[in-house]
Amino acid sequence: MANKTITAPKGFLAVGVYCGIKRSGRPDLALLVCPSGAKAAAVFTTNKIVSAAVIVSRQHVKSARISAVVANSGNANACTGKAGIKNAIKMCVQAACSLNAIRNTKYTGHKVLVASTGIIGHQLPMKKVVEGISKAAAKVSDSQAAGLSFTQAIMTTDTKPKNAVTHIEIQGKKITIAGTTKGAGMIGPNMATTLCFITTDAAISKALLAKALKGAIGESLNKLTVDGHQSTNDTAIILASGLAGNRPIARADKQYAKFSRALAGVCDNLARQMALDAEGATRMFKVIVKGAATKAEAAKAARAVANYDLVKCAIHGGDPNWGRIICAVGSVGVKLNPKKLSCRINDITVFKAGSPRKFDVKKASRAILQTEHTITVDLGAGKHSDFCYGCDLSREYVTINADYHT
DSSP: OOOOSTTOSTTOEEEEEOOSSSTTOOOOEEEEEEEEEEEEEEEEOOOSSOOHHHHHHHHHTTSSOEEEEEEEEEEOOOSOHHHHHHHHHHHHHHHHHHHHHHHOOOOOGGGEEEEEEEESSOOOOHHHHHHHHHHHHTTOBSSHHHHHHHHHHTOSSOSSOEEEEEEEEETTEEEEEEEEEEOSSSOOSSSOSOEEEEEEOOOBOHHHHHHHHHHHHHTTGGGBOSSSOOOSOOEEEEEEOOTTOOOOBOSSSHHHHHHHHHHHHHHHHHHHHHHHTSTTOSOEEEEEEEEESSHHHHHHHHHHHHHOHHHHHHHHHTOOOHHHHHHHHHTTTOOOOTTTOEEEETTEEEEETTEEOOOOHHHHHHHHTSSEEEEEEEOSSOSEEEEEEEEOOOHHHHHHHHSSOO
16 A cells, blocks of 8 residues: 555655653654655744744754654643753754764764644653653654554644645656644644644755745645634655655756655645644635635635634525625625625525525535535625635534543
């Protein structure tokens, strides 16, 4: 069976283990290694309050080559002061030392990236973490099982692992791009409670790798909202081993465009999986806003609909209550023409040119109750468009977040 995890591209090893952070006994320590060294790029949270891992990785990602990524779940290592930063650095150093001892390499801590996710305000149990890193270093592998265990070790309230892989050909060479992510709540407006790790064996310059990642995240994970709440730990990392054998992509040419499209496809796949596995979610939807005065206003209106609790509740119940959709777009200050304003649920027109339309309510309800459906709103104010992914709001979401700390 074809490998569909982050160990699919050439040059990557991974594993996930249990070290004792989570009381559940589920895997909570993940390690990703590129023995040959990888070019790296990353996108981080825009929250003003950031985790220790984000602070450290922002500096380490500037290195010319990255040897490994170490990540933990069950503890965010955020709002933990100087001790938290020391612990994040210690995780990087321990990963390098453990790998050196086993693989006879010469990795250094500043060439290791670190990520954390979980509850805020608690110090990491470093004795357990250090032991876990040593255990993980001895188990890294390029197998699909190892890649899957990595994904399982970064999960928190996720109910299923999320992986995506694609293959393209550049200059006659097969290029593989693979990604994994976690995140089910505190998602929006930009990534939020998302850890995303992407690997590729493409040979590409560090600058273009960063450009491609920023563009891909902007059109995928940054277009997803579960509850409109932003985390302190958001991190998306891409590592490129360069072992596919293609001539290095050094210009923003056709080869770069092809790579960028493939990367965007992987990220979009992961974003959709996140929407379907959001906390308490039973279905997802895509909001497309057309006819906006600017792209920014289209994005603002789309996110307003996706975040509107009354819309999300109606979708959970299969209620084609289009009035809530119209109310949402009218509440965020974007330009619109009330006489041209229109709305569709899938291909069912429910509101057009500022007036309600007769439609088959049962058919519309069935459309909403599908695993996925699309809401399209035309503001009638311009030619720009954008979209946002969202999910329904259920009782289970409240239950999960009411009991999260306990």
